Amino acid sequence: MTDRRAEAYDLVIFDWAGTMVDFGCRAPIAAFVEAFARRGVAIEEAAARADMGIAKADHVRALLARPEVAAAWLAAQARPSEAADVGALMEDLGPLMREAAATASQLIPGAAQTIAALRARGLKIASSTGYTREMMGPVLARAAEQGYAPDHLVCADETPQGRPSPLMIYKACAELGVWPLSRVVKVDDAEAGVAEGRAAGCYTIGVAASGNSVGLSLEAYGALDPATREAKLAAARAALTAAGADLVIDTVADLPAAL
Numbered sequence: 001m002t003d004r005r006a007e008a009y010d011l012v013i014f015d016w017a018g019t020m021v022d023f024g025c026r027a028p029i030a031a032f033v034e035a036f037a038r039r040g041v042a043i044e045e046a047a048a049r050a051d052m053g054i055a056k057a058d059h060v061r062a063l064l065a066r067p068e069v070a071a072a073w074l075a076a077q078a079r080p081s082e083a084a085d086v087g088a089l090m091e092d093l094g095p096l097m098r099e100a101a102a103t104a105s106q107l108i109p110g111a112a113q114t115i116a117a118l119r120a121r122g123l124k125i126a127s128s129t130g131y132t133r134e135m136m137g138p139v140l141a142r143a144a145e146q147g148y149a150p151d152h153l154v155c156a157d158e159t160p161q162g163r164p165s166p167l168m169i170y171k172a173c174a175e176l177g178v179w180p181l182s183r184v185v186k187v188d189d190a191e192a193g194v195a196e197g198r199a200a201g202c203y204t205i206g207v208a209a210s211g212n213s214v215g216l217s218l219e220a221y222g223a224l225d226p227a228t229r230e231a232k233l234a235a236a237r238a239a240l241t242a243a244g245a246d247l248v249i250d251t252v253a254d255l256p257a258a259l
Contacts, residue, residue: 007121008183009183009184009185010124010178010183011124011125011176011178011183011184012118012123012126012184012185012186012187013169013184013187013197013202014125014127014128015127015128015129015187015188015190015193015207017101017104017129017131018052018189018190018207018210018211018212019188019189019193019207019252020148021104021105021106021107021108021111021142021143022105022106023106023216023218024210024211024215024216024217024218024220024221025049025052025189025210025211025212025215026100027097027100027104028052028097028100028130029045029048029049029215030100031096031099031100032048032059032063032093034096035089035092035093036063036089038092039073039076039089041069041072041073041076041077043063043072045215047063049212050062050066051063051192052130052190052192052212053130053163053188053191053192053193053196053212054130054156054162054164054192055157055161055162055163056090056097056135058156060089060090060093061086064081064086094132097131097132098134098135098137101131101138101139102138102139102142105143106142107146107147107148108210108251108252109218109251109253110251110253110254111148111251111252112146112147113253114252114253114256115147116147117256118255118256118259124151124178125152126150126152126153126154126172126176127152127153127154128153128154128155128156128168128172128193128196129153129156130162130163131155131156132157133155133157135155136155151176152172152176154168154172156168158171159171163192163193163195163196164193164195164196164199165196165199166196166201169181169184169186169196169197169200169202170200181201181202182201182203184200184202184203185202185203185204185205185259186200186202186203186204187204187207187252188205188206188207189206189207189208189210189211189240190211190212191213191239191240192243194206194240194245195243195244198243198244203247204245205248205249205255206237206240206243206247206248206249207248207249207250208233208237208240208248208249208250209233209236209251210250213232213236213239213240214233214236216232233250236248
């Protein structure tokens with residue numbers, strides 16, 4: 001049987017949006033919708049969420065490859081998208097993501113207490129993200145003001161490949177001197193992040209209620225009637241489990257008890 005006591009681990013690696021900050025993972029959606037709208041292309045929230053968690057440049061490529069987005073791009077631009085369009089969209093996304101993330105960097109309820117509890121048990125705290133380092137600037141500052149400053153951060157533009165490859169986790173472990181990977185816990189709300197943890201050989205925990213799968217702000221989530229809330233949670237849990245999560249919790253507030 002797998003030992004899930006905190007003493008069985010040395011390091012916990014957290015995702016950011018939808019896991020530690022930005023309940024519902026709202027900021028990236030707003031930025032993607034606006035970046036494409038500036039080119040006359042309307043994208044649905046469901047399309048923007050489909051590949052959440054991967055590196056933002058890869059996310060742009062995935063969106064452009066979707067048939068409905070490709071058709072809308074052709075109609076708006078009178079030509080198919082090309083490689084240069086990825087760079088142009090990323091140039092817009094940088095400021096848009098910084099602006100959106102700066103206004104959506106409230107810690108998930110219970111997140112600061114979870115970090116304190118894990119550190120009290122001697123665990124190191126790292127973080128990884130599909131954001132670039134530039135995009136993370138205001139998020140880091142706002143999180144630190146609320147009491148969350150991880151020991152390490154890896155951004156998707158700092159490894160040869162982003163999620164679902166395990167390279168960001170490998171980088172964090174190498175730089176923090178943590179091994180084997182079986183002594184690492186990965187916590188993520190997106191399926192790509194769960195796949196990343198599994199690929200690395202970590203004990204991988206999915207986050208359902210605050211994450212990309214449910215996709216609602218804290219206020220909207222709290223306003224759901226119980227039956228609707230449970231249906232959305234069940235779908236999110238199923239998706240994270242299918243992606244390979246060893247365990248699924250509602251929010252990071254549940255993590256200390258889970259370990």
